[in-house]
Amino acid sequence: GNSNHPLKRINQEIYKYGINRHREIEDLKKLEAFRREFLADVSHELKTPVFAAQGFVHTLLDGAIDDKKIRKKFLKRAAKSLDNLDSLIQDLLTLSQIETGEIKMHFEHFNIVSIAEEVIDQMESKAEDKNLTVRFDSAYETPIFVHADADRIYRVLTNLVSNAIKYTLEGGVQIGFEVKSEKVLVYVKDTGVGIPPEHLTRIFERFFRVEKSRSKEMGGTGLGLAIVKHILEAHNTKVSVISTVGKGSTFSFKLPIGQSAEEMEEELEEER
Numbered sequence: 216g217n218s219n220h221p222l223k224r225i226n227q228e229i230y231k232y233g234i235n236r237h238r239e240i241e242d243l244k245k246l247e248a249f250r251r252e253f254l255a256d257v258s259h260e261l262k263t264p265v266f267a268a269q270g271f272v273h274t275l276l277d278g279a280i281d282d283k284k285i286r287k288k289f290l291k292r293a294a295k296s297l298d299n300l301d302s303l304i305q306d307l308l309t310l311s312q313i314e315t316g317e318i319k320m321h322f323e324h325f326n327i328v329s330i331a332e333e334v335i336d337q338m339e340s341k342a343e344d345k346n347l348t349v350r351f352d353s354a355y356e357t358p359i360f361v362h363a364d365a366d367r368i369y370r371v372l373t374n375l376v377s378n379a380i381k382y383t384l385e386g387g388v389q390i391g392f393e394v395k396s397e398k399v400l401v402y403v404k405d406t407g408v409g410i411p412p413e414h415l416t417r418i419f420e421r422f423f424r425v426e427k428s429r430s431k432e433m434g435g436t437g438l439g440l441a442i443v444k445h446i447l448e449a450h451n452t453k454v455s456v457i458s459t460v461g462k463g464s465t466f467s468f469k470l471p472i473g474q475s476a477e478e479m480e481e482e483l484e485e486e487r
């Protein structure tokens with residue numbers, strides 16, 4: 216019939232080509248819009264601490280410096296704003312390096328229990344300031360070996376535990392593991408303020424905060440969970456969260472089980 220007519224087929228090809236070009240252009244437009252929005256967000260976020268520090272310094276120069284008490288107070292606040300600015304720039308760099316693949320992942324076999332122990336040690340004083348505890352969910356007598364990038368997983372745990380402390384008013388934070396055949400589930404559980412269900416997917420977006428002012432006051436950059444998400448994506452895994460407002464949240468992710476140094480040695484022996 217008619218549908219095999221060469222001219223008609225050529226017309227169909229041209230039509231398909233047109234649609235594909237149209238899609239490509241739409242994708243480019245979306246990417247461009249995203250880029251523009253991201254730049255606007257970053258500029259806005261950078262402005263906040265700069266504006267604050269500027270305010271304190273100029274007020275000091277305008278005469279407040281003569282008052283000994285005010286001088287110290289304002290200098291402290293300016294320093295805090297500059298510290299926030301520093302964390303923000305650090306986090307932005309980390310995020311862009313992970314995204315562009317600039318940081319190579321270093322996969323190795325390591326004991327995640329001892330990494331978690333280091334995180335607990337590092338975070339303890341922060342928790343004690345708020346009368347909170349940070350500990351293991353239960354005693355992990357034997358090491359749990361995983362195959363992953365140890366430094367990045369350390370970062371993931373630090374971000375999750377630091378959030379758990381930030382958004383918890385009483386009780387504490389627990390790190391735990393569940394070993395299931397080839398994988399281990401790692402979780403960070405808190406007894407904190409929780410996250411409303413409508414925000415659960417959005418918290419991993421850059422600069423998204425459930426309560427903008429409160430989170431900022433606590434020194435958050437709004438990038439912590441975006442970094443967590445990206446690091447875990449680079450491990451071909453993802454982060455999950457369950458949360459109840461007023462009760463607390465649990466963040467978890469899976470990692471492949473690795474081998475201990477002895478096991479790897481044994482395997483080599485067998486191959487010989």
Ligand code: ADP
Binds near residue numbers: 418424436
């Ligand atoms: P921030 O620097 O603001 O903490 P994050 O990307 O780490 O940024 O987290 C994004 C938002 O998700 C936070 O502002 C907070 O509203 C919410 N959030 C993250 N972790 C928790 C938690 N453990 N409990 C309650 N809310 C949390």
